[in-house]
Amino acid sequence: MTLLEGSVGVEDLVLLEPLEQESLLKNLQLRYENREIYTYIGNVLVSVNPYQQLPIYGPEFIAKYWDYTFYELKPHIYALANVSYLSLRDQDRDQCILITGESGAGKTEASKLVMSYVAAVCGKGEQVNSVKEQLLQSNPVLEAFGNAKTIRNNNSSRFGKYMDIEFDFKGSPLGGVITNYLLEKSRVVKQLEGERNFHIFYQLLAGADAQLLKALKLEKDTRNYAYLNRKLSRVDGMDDASNFKAVQRAMAVIGFSEEEIRWVLEVTALVLKLGNVELEDEFQANGISASGIRDRRGVQEIGEMVGLKSEELERALCSRTVETAKEKVVTALSVTQAQYAQDALAKNIYSRLFNWIVNRINESIKVGTGEKKKVMGVLDIYGFEILEDNSFEQFVINYCNEKLQQVFIEMTLKEEQEEYKREGIPWRKVDYFDNGIICNLIEHNQQGILAMLDEECLRPGVVSDSTFLAKLNQLFSKHGHYESKVTQNAQRQYDHTMGLGCFRICHYAGKVTYNVDSFIDKNNDLLFRDLSQAMWKAQHPLLRSLFPEGDPKQASLKRPPTAGSQFKNSVAILMKNLYSKNPSYIRCIKPNEHQQRGQFSLELVAVQVRYLGLLENVRVRRAGFAYRQQYRPFLERYRLLSRSTWPHWNGGDREGVEKVLEELSISSEELAFGKTKIFIRSPRTLFYLEEQRRLRLQQLATLIQKTYRGWRCRTHYQLMRKSQILISAWFRGNMQQKRYGKIKASTLLIQAFVRGWKARKNYRKYFRSGASLILANFIYKSLAQKFLLGLKNSLPASVLDKKWPAAPYRCFSTTNQKLRQLFYQWKGKKFRDQLSPKQVEILREKLCASELFKGKKASYPQSVPIPFHGDYIGLQRNPKLQKLKGGEEGPVLVAETVKKVNRGNGKASSRILLLTKGHVILTDAKNSQAKTVIGLDSVAGVSVTSFKDGLFSLHLSEISSVGSKGDFLLISEHVIELLTRMYQAVLDATQRQLPITVTEEFSVRFKKGSVDVKVTQGPGGAEDSKLSCKKKGSRRLEVAV
C-alpha cells in the first residue's frame, strides 16, 4: 500500500510488507534506482546519497512543500524541515535536526538543504534577509577551513558542527550560534594517500592573485609546500580558485573586516610556510643532539610577515625551556623533537585559527540576550569512520556517533516504549540494540577508556601508548565490546587482523580497531610553552590573540584539560542540548564506496541499515503510536473542533479530548488514552486533525473578521450618520440664517423705499426737488455761458474773416456750427440792413449777375467789384438819345456803345444800345436814330460765350416785329451788366426768365437763314479789339476771341 498513487515502492517503511531486512533494502534500492532518494520511517527521514544533482530542489519545490502537509507529497527533506519549522513557530517548541550517517553519506548537504528551506520560508525583510544571508554564508567559510578531500568524500567535514538558528516569536530568524567540535588537526601536517589537506590551502594558492601571493610570500605551485600532499592538488569537480573568491565574499557578507580577512589569510600562509622550515642536526659540544634550521630564509619570511624576530622563532622551534618553581632550564631539541614541535605548532595555529573563525562568525550572528527566542539546532557532525588505520581522531569521532545513536535510541525507541509503559498503554515489546554499554565503555568517569587515557596522561613516571593499552586490557578483559590481542589470547582466539598495539571496540555500527600509537600525545595536545610564548610575541594581532597563554603574566603551570576530556565535555553539553529539544532525524545512507551515481551496493547499505537500527525503528514505529500529547495542550489545540468544547469547556482535560475525538468520529483503533496523554496511532489521523483545525481556524478567522467588519461598519455608519445629521443641521441653520438675512435686508430695503417714497411724498414741498437737475442745468448753463462769452470775445471781426473758434466741449460742436452759421447770417443781415435801397438794388443786380454768370463766364469775376453804371455814353448830356427811349418807359437801364457784327461779312460796326424796361434799342452812334427797337417780349434768349469776350447773341422770337431781320450778334464791353439788366427787365416786363445760354457754338438766325457761330479762344485773350469774326461760307461764322 502506498500513500500516494504512482509512488515507487513504499514511501514510508512503516507500511512495508513483509517487514524484513531484505524487503527494506530492496525497497530502498528500488526507490534509489528510480531516483527517489528520500523515504520515511514515520517522521524519520532516510536519505540515500544520489551523488548527482536531482531536479527536486529550489524555490519551486520549497513553495510546494510549504503549501502541503507532511504526507501529501513525496518524502523530501523539505517536508521534514517544514514540520520542524512549523512546530517551532506554531507550537513554540525548540527543535533539533539530527543528521547522522557515514562519512560521505550526505549529512552536510542535508544540513544545507534544511537551512536553505528554513531561510526561504521564514520571515522576510531587510534585517531578516541579512541575518539569513550571514547564516547561509557561514557554510562556505567553515567548509573551506574545516573540510577536506578524503578517500570517502571529496568534501568531508573534518570537524563537528552544531548550529543553533534562533528565531523570534514570529518565526523570523534573529541569528544563531555555531558550536564546533574537535577539528581533525593532524591533517594539517599529514594526509593519507589520496587525501588532501584542508581546502583553504589549495584555494588560497589557486585563487589568490599575484599581488596577494606576493604579500603572503607564497608561490602558486602546491608542490612547493611540504604540508600539502604533493601527489594530489586538484579534486574533480571542485574549482579551488572560484571557491576562494566565494569564501572571501562570504567572509565579507558575514562581517569580517578587510583587515580580518587579511589576518586570516596571513595566518593560513604562515602554516604553509612553517611546514617548509627544514630542520637539521646541529653539533653540540656536550654531545647531546641538537637541531638547527637549514635555510633561514623561510623563518625570516615568517618573522617579517607576523612581526616576529626570526631568532625568536628559531629558538622556540629548536629548544625547550623547562620551568620549575625554582629554576629555568633550557635544553636543545633533537631534530625529531624539533619536527614534532614544528608540527604541533602548525596544528595548533591552524586549529586555533579555525576556532577563532567560528567565534568571529558567532560574534556576527549572535542575538542580543534580552530577546526571547526559539531555537532550531542543526547537527552535522563527522560520520562514523572505519579506516584501515584508526587513531585517536577516529576514536573520538566514533564516540560522538555512538552518543548520537544513543540519543536516537533514547528519544525514539527506548523513550517510546517506556512511555507506553508509564501511560499504561497495552504494548508489545520490540527488541533493539541499546548502545548505552558502548558509550559507558568509552566515557565512564572512572572506568571509561577516555578516563584511562587521561589518567595515563597525568600519571607521573614513564607513560606511553603501550602502558595505556595495557591498562585497557586489564580493565576491560571481560567487556563484551572490547577486544585486543591480549583479550583474544586469553580467550584463545586467533585473529591476524588485530595488531599488537591495537584495541578494538564493537561499536553499534561495527567493529573498529584502533591503533594506540600517539593516543597519549594527541590527548595531551601539548604545545611547548616556548612556542606559545614566541607566538604571543608576534606583532600580528590575530596570531598573537590565538596564544593567550604565551603571555608571561598569564602563564600558569596548571595543565590544560586533555583533548579527550574536552571533547567528552562538549559532547555532554551537546547531548543535554539535544535532549531538551524536539528532535527530527535524517538518517543518511551512502549507497556505494566510489561516490558514483546510480550504484547501490546492497552489502554496504545493509551494514548501514543495520547499525542505524532502521528495522527496529520501523518495528517500534509500527507497534506504537505516531503521536502523543498531554491532554491539556491537546485539548487547547483541538477543542475548537467540537461544539461541546468550544468556546467553553468546564469538564476535565481527558473528557474534553474524548469529546473532541468522538465528535470527529475518529476510529478507536487510531487512539489510545494514556494516564496523562492521548496517543494517536497514525500520522494521517494527526494530519487530519491538523487539517480540520486549519479549516476551523479559517472559519473562526472569518467569523472574527465578519464580526469585526460588522462592528466596524456599524460604528462607522453610526458615526457617519451622526456627522451627517450634524452637518445637515448646521447647513440648514446656516441656510435659513442666510435666507432670513436676505429677507430681512429685502424687507428693510422695501420699507426704506416705501418710507422714503412716503416721506418724499409728504415732504416734497420741503425738498429742493430737482436740485441736481438745477445744479446740472446750472453747470451746463455756466459752461454754455462761458462758451458763449468766450465766443463773443473771439468772434471774427468781419464776414470775410472765416476763422471761427472751435467748441471747447463736444456737446457744443453742433451749437457752435449753428452759431457760426447764425453769426455769418446775422452779420450778412446786419450788412444788408444798413444798405440804402439803391445799394440794395445794386446788390440785387449783382446777385442776379452772379446767379447768371458765376462760374460760367470768365469775365464775370472782373465784373463783380465794378458797380453797374448803366450809362456809359453820357445819356444825360445827349437829349437825342433821351428821346429815343420813349419817356413812358422810365429811366434807361443800360446805355452803352456796342458793336454789331455784320451778318453779311462778319465785320463789326458801332451802335449805341439802350436798354429800357420794355425794349432794347439800337441806334447808329452818329445820327442817333433808332435803328432797331426790340421789344423785350420778343427776345427769346441770349447766347454768350464762356470766355472773357463781350460777344453775345440776342435771339429774337419769330413773331416779333423785328424778327424778320433775324437775331443780333453784338459785342459789349459790359456784357455782364447788360445781360443781367436785360434779364431783370424781361422778368419784370414779362414775368419770364430770359434763357441765357453760355456756349461756344450757337446758331444765329438771320433773314437769309441761320449761321452757325463758333467761338474759339485765341491766344491773346478776349479783348474786343482783338476779336475777329470770319465768315466761312454763308452759314458759318468763326469768332476768335
Ligand SMILES: Nc1ncnc2c1ncn2[C@@H]1O[C@H](COP(=O)(O)OP(=O)(O)OP(=O)(O)O)[C@@H](O)[C@H]1O
Ligand atoms: N542530496 C544530494 N544531492 C546531490 N548530491 C549529494 C547530495 N547529498 C550528498 N551529495 C554528494 O555527496 C557528497 C558528500 O556529501 P556530504 O559532504 O554531505 O557528506 P557528509 O555526510 O557530510 O560526509 P562527511 O561526514 O565526510 O562530512 C557531496 O559532496 C555531494 O557531491
Ligand SMILES: [Mg+2]
Ligand atoms: Mg560533512
